[in-house]
Amino acid sequence: MAYFENVGKINYEGSRSTNPFAFKHYNPEEKVAGKTMEEYLRFAMAYWHTLTAGGTDPFGTETAVRGWDHLSGMDKAKARVEAAFEFMDKMNLQYFCFHDVDIAPEGSSLKEFYSNIDTIVDLIEQGMKSSGKKLLWNTANMFTNPRYMHGAGSTCNADVYAHAAAQIKKGLEVGKRLGAENYVFWGGREGYETLLNTDLKLEMDNMARLFSMAVDYAKEIGFDAQFLIEPKPKEPTKHQYDFDAATTISFLQKYNLDQHFKLNLEANHATLAGHTFEHELRVARINGMLGSLDANQGDMLLGWDTDEFPVNIYDATLTLYEVLKNDGLGKGGINFDAKVRRQSFEPEDLFHAHIAGMDTYAKGLKVAAKLIEDRVFDDFVEKRYSSFNEGIGAEIVSGKATLASLAEYALNNEQPRKNESGRQEMLKALLNQYILAE
Ligand code: XUL
Ligand code: CO
Numbered sequence: 001m002a003y004f005e006n007v008g009k010i011n012y013e014g015s016r017s018t019n020p021f022a023f024k025h026y027n028p029e030e031k032v033a034g035k036t037m038e039e040y041l042r043f044a045m046a047y048w049h050t051l052t053a054g055g056t057d058p059f060g061t062e063t064a065v066r067g068w069d070h071l072s073g074m075d076k077a078k079a080r081v082e083a084a085f086e087f088m089d090k091m092n093l094q095y096f097c098f099h100d101v102d103i104a105p106e107g108s109s110l111k112e113f114y115s116n117i118d119t120i121v122d123l124i125e126q127g128m129k130s131s132g133k134k135l136l137w138n139t140a141n142m143f144t145n146p147r148y149m150h151g152a153g154s155t156c157n158a159d160v161y162a163h164a165a166a167q168i169k170k171g172l173e174v175g176k177r178l179g180a181e182n183y184v185f186w187g188g189r190e191g192y193e194t195l196l197n198t199d200l201k202l203e204m205d206n207m208a209r210l211f212s213m214a215v216d217y218a219k220e221i222g223f224d225a226q227f228l229i230e231p232k233p234k235e236p237t238k239h240q241y242d243f244d245a246a247t248t249i250s251f252l253q254k255y256n257l258d259q260h261f262k263l264n265l266e267a268n269h270a271t272l273a274g275h276t277f278e279h280e281l282r283v284a285r286i287n288g289m290l291g292s293l294d295a296n297q298g299d300m301l302l303g304w305d306t307d308e309f310p311v312n313i314y315d316a317t318l319t320l321y322e323v324l325k326n327d328g329l330g331k332g333g334i335n336f337d338a339k340v341r342r343q344s345f346e347p348e349d350l351f352h353a354h355i356a357g358m359d360t361y362a363k364g365l366k367v368a369a370k371l372i373e374d375r376v377f378d379d380f381v382e383k384r385y386s387s388f389n390e391g392i393g394a395e396i397v398s399g400k401a402t403l404a405s406l407a408e409y410a411l412n413n414e415q416p417r418k419n420e421s422g423r424q425e426m427l428k429a430l431l432n433q434y435i436l437a438e
Contacts, residue, residue: 003067003083007351009090023355026362028092033324033369037362038094040323042333044136045088046294047098049307049339050350051080063345077104077120085127091354095136097184097335100171101144110166121174128178135180136333137228137264137292140167143188143236153210154190154203154241161206168214176223181331182292183218184264185211186230191237204241208255215260226331228264228291231280233273235305244273245283252289262291266337267315268298268305277315281322290322292332295357309338309357313435316364317371324368334361367434376430380423387417 013022028038054062068079081103088096103124104116128134142152142164150156152164175183190207192198215227229252231242242248245263252258263284267277284290297310310316323329336357340349371377387393392409395401410416 026358044095044335048102052102055342081123099141101141135178137182137184139184140171151189153207182226191240227261230264232269245280264292266294271298278318294337296338309353317367320364320368
């Protein structure tokens, strides 16, 4: 059965095309910076937004009209698997990502949940075999069920902690079976509402223990996916422990987990943390921790995680700039953790949304590659710091300088170098020039 019968395969037609069901920039085979667009971008469909969610918000119920609406339970879950492969095929998406609860109903016990997962994973495995689609990452949802009200790895309830461990164990087994390239942890409830009832140290130590157990179990079963943590500062909890890239990296370093993890960075999470997305990518990149991306964008007039499809070329350019400087994302990819607006309720809207996101990132990739090729910012930055290439600057960088040697230098320095302009406006105009060029 076709769930998206009104839409055919989406193809590249070039930037002049007027066909809303065509790519204007995403041309999978086109070479950019030495690789094909498809190799760099590794786009993924988020199962939860595209198949499972239906457009609820805190004030309203589902609005989405989908071909599986008349079904329920396992029948609905099975229909969604079929729809997922039809959508990925038509959309030319090679990867997908899911939480355990996205693909299968939890049922009334953990045993039933395991068995539901097994049934659906059988279908997913068949779909992957016949289509060649790949699992970018899977994860365990340890935030929706009421049992996780106090957290999962950071809960005050040891039985809930054990339940979380059971979900992760199954998630790792599923990931291995489906050849997942990464395994993600996002701690939606790993944080606190008030310190008055919180043992901060125990909560963080316990979270680290759960991550270590996951590392050990993956090793035990021979699952060689890249582990990823997805930072987010708040929502649903007031304060989340994996606040942003810098906080998460230092958490991983403190617990000796940094060699086992990288980061899955999300654009809207960056803005919630008061950062630009490129800031988060740069921090991860210079620490060797840039793993994968959740592509979306927030709304600057709304203070929550709106998970809109990314359409901002300026942001996409700076994002892809970091990706190219990282020499790609390795095992990672670009997962559209994004949802259509509640009033975009028709199945066609899922196509328009993914086309918009994929074209935006493809255009960003082309512009970023040109900026790097022409060394637009590299030359400027290199010259800006050139005082550290020789003389006293080289002594500082090599570690030879001391406070005493620098003080002596400063005391005898009769003609200190003059500061030069940072030329911020000129650089931003250059960036615009590259974005707007044909
Ligand atoms: C929530 C979020 C999650 C993670 C996976 O803000 O981004 O969907 O990506 O759990
Ligand atoms: Co996300």
